[in-house]
Amino acid sequence: MNTEMIWQKFLETIKNTLSDITYETWFKENKLIEFDENTIKILVPDIVHKKHLKENYNETVEAIFNEITGSNFKVEYYLEEELTSDIKINTDVIGVPTSAQNNNFNSNLIKEYTFNSFIVGKSNKFARATALAVAEQPGKMYNPLFIYASSGLGKTHLIHAIGNYIVENSNKKVLYVTCEQFVNDFIELYRKNKEDNNLINVDNFKNKYRSVDVLIIDDIQYLEIANKTQQEFFNTFNDLHSNNKQIIITSDRSPDDLKKLEERLRTRFNWGITVDITPPDFDLRLAIINKKICDKFPDCDFKDEAKEYIASVCTEHIRKIEGAINRVIAYSTIMNETVITLDVANEALKDFFKTSIISKNKVDQVQQIVANNYNISVEDLKGKKRNASIAIPRQIAMYICRVVVGETLPKIGLAFGGKDHTTVMHSVDKIKKEINTNSSFEEEINKLVSKINV
Numbered sequence: 001m002n003t004e005m006i007w008q009k010f011l012e013t014i015k016n017t018l019s020d021i022t023y024e025t026w027f028k029e030n031k032l033i034e035f036d037e038n039t040i041k042i043l044v045p046d047i048v049h050k051k052h053l054k055e056n057y058n059e060t061v062e063a064i065f066n067e068i069t070g071s072n073f074k075v076e077y078y079l080e081e082e083l084t085s086d087i088k089i090n091t092d093v094i095g096v097p098t099s100a101q102n103n104n105f106n107s108n109l110i111k112e113y114t115f116n117s118f119i120v121g122k123s124n125k126f127a128r129a130t131a132l133a134v135a136e137q138p139g140k141m142y143n144p145l146f147i148y149a150s151s152g153l154g155k156t157h158l159i160h161a162i163g164n165y166i167v168e169n170s171n172k173k174v175l176y177v178t179c180e181q182f183v184n185d186f187i188e189l190y191r192k193n194k195e196d197n198n199l200i201n202v203d204n205f206k207n208k209y210r211s212v213d214v215l216i217i218d219d220i221q222y223l224e225i226a227n228k229t230q231q232e233f234f235n236t237f238n239d240l241h242s243n244n245k246q247i248i249i250t251s252d253r254s255p256d257d258l259k260k261l262e263e264r265l266r267t268r269f270n271w272g273i274t275v276d277i278t279p280p281d282f283d284l285r286l287a288i289i290n291k292k293i294c295d296k297f298p299d300c301d302f303k304d305e306a307k308e309y310i311a312s313v314c315t316e317h318i319r320k321i322e323g324a325i326n327r328v329i330a331y332s333t334i335m336n337e338t339v340i341t342l343d344v345a346n347e348a349l350k351d352f353f354k355t356s357i358i359s360k361n362k363v364d365q366v367q368q369i370v371a372n373n374y375n376i377s378v379e380d381l382k383g384k385k386r387n388a389s390i391a392i393p394r395q396i397a398m399y400i401c402r403v404v405v406g407e408t409l410p411k412i413g414l415a416f417g418g419k420d421h422t423t424v425m426h427s428v429d430k431i432k433k434e435i436n437t438n439s440s441f442e443e444e445i446n447k448l449v450s451k452i453n454v
Helices: 003-017 020-026 047-069 080-085 125-136 155-169 179-196 199-210 220-225 227-242 263-269 282-296 304-313 318-334 342-348 357-373 378-382 388-403 409-415 421-437 439-450
Strands: 031-035 039-043 074-078 145-148 174-178 214-218 246-251 273-276
Touching: 003 031, 003 047, 020 047, 020 125, 039 047, 047 074, 047 125, 074 080, 125 145, 125 155, 125 273, 145 155, 155 174, 155 214, 155 246, 174 179, 179 199, 179 214, 179 220, 179 227, 199 227, 220 227, 220 246, 227 246, 227 263, 282 304, 282 318, 304 318, 304 342, 304 409, 318 342, 357 378, 357 388, 357 409, 357 439, 378 388, 388 409, 388 421, 388 439, 409 421, 421 439
Parallel strands: 039 074, 145 246, 145 273, 174 214, 214 246
Antiparallel strands: 031 039
């Protein structure tokens, strides 16, 4: 068998032995580089994959390869930079080495937040893979796990997914609390001790936070304003960590940026692994919109152009996307619109977003200049006619809006009659290629650009 046949056979076999989420996270994107008499080399996307496969699945992987080939192979995992730069990355320095029943325990987890319902894109892919690694081996892989991101980007969803996975697949006791709840519990304890000197309350507090196998603290930045609570959290952290209990923390900033926290706390937050989630790109925003509409409004006739409009103008965070969808649905219901088109979505959201008048004016200016130059109307540029006398000026206008004005692909598409962002991308690329091979065409474009007040 050749390399491709062996790899496909391996993937088929491993897929049948694992859950879908495990297969898709740890194996789907890997590639078989080569194999010789003794060694099989596999390319993996990042350091988390390399470490997790090596420490948790290597025996299974080797057994499957040996069964397929009838030979004994040693499996090695490589990152792209290891192959191109001839270096070796040591996974032993990543994370923390390995060192009761809870049916009636309230974990405070939101059951709907799972790995399956977490939509993955470039901005959160690494964070999701790391979170699943922790969920599969709590207290062993990365301890603590520190996830930071701006509000509304999915970090709370992700940590609930970790907790739900652990509860579903083990007997470990998981506790999720906000940092505010932890602070309030400590303040209440401090108040009672000051009044009653009641040691029972101290034991109850310690039992709540130190008897668990997994402690999840959301929005740890609020600990900055609670100096006395920092000492108690420090003690709780040390107790859990020394007993190989998993600690998961979220924040709106990285550990190093939590300047008002004690240095010893910030140092401990960096002991395990720190990952961030960046704002979703257009494709991920569109995937989120499709998922939410499918789950909540399955019978709604929501046109693609309307979805793309929301994805293009709602760039801040996921909660804004949810709000936009709900507003459009409510508007269509009140106005008895059975089909949600671009016009319906635009009307429903006209006061929902802060639009850039400057940017809009620039695009309008480009359209007018190009239309005048080629003796066509702006409406022709926004229309669907594909004859060369209109299609080429349209592509030129899109190119200038993208390269000179610096507008986003989705917003350019909307300005040109609701074109798909891939159509805009194609137009831009086509004009770029023509400019590179045709000097007179390049001069023509430059004359148009000179008329724009950039």
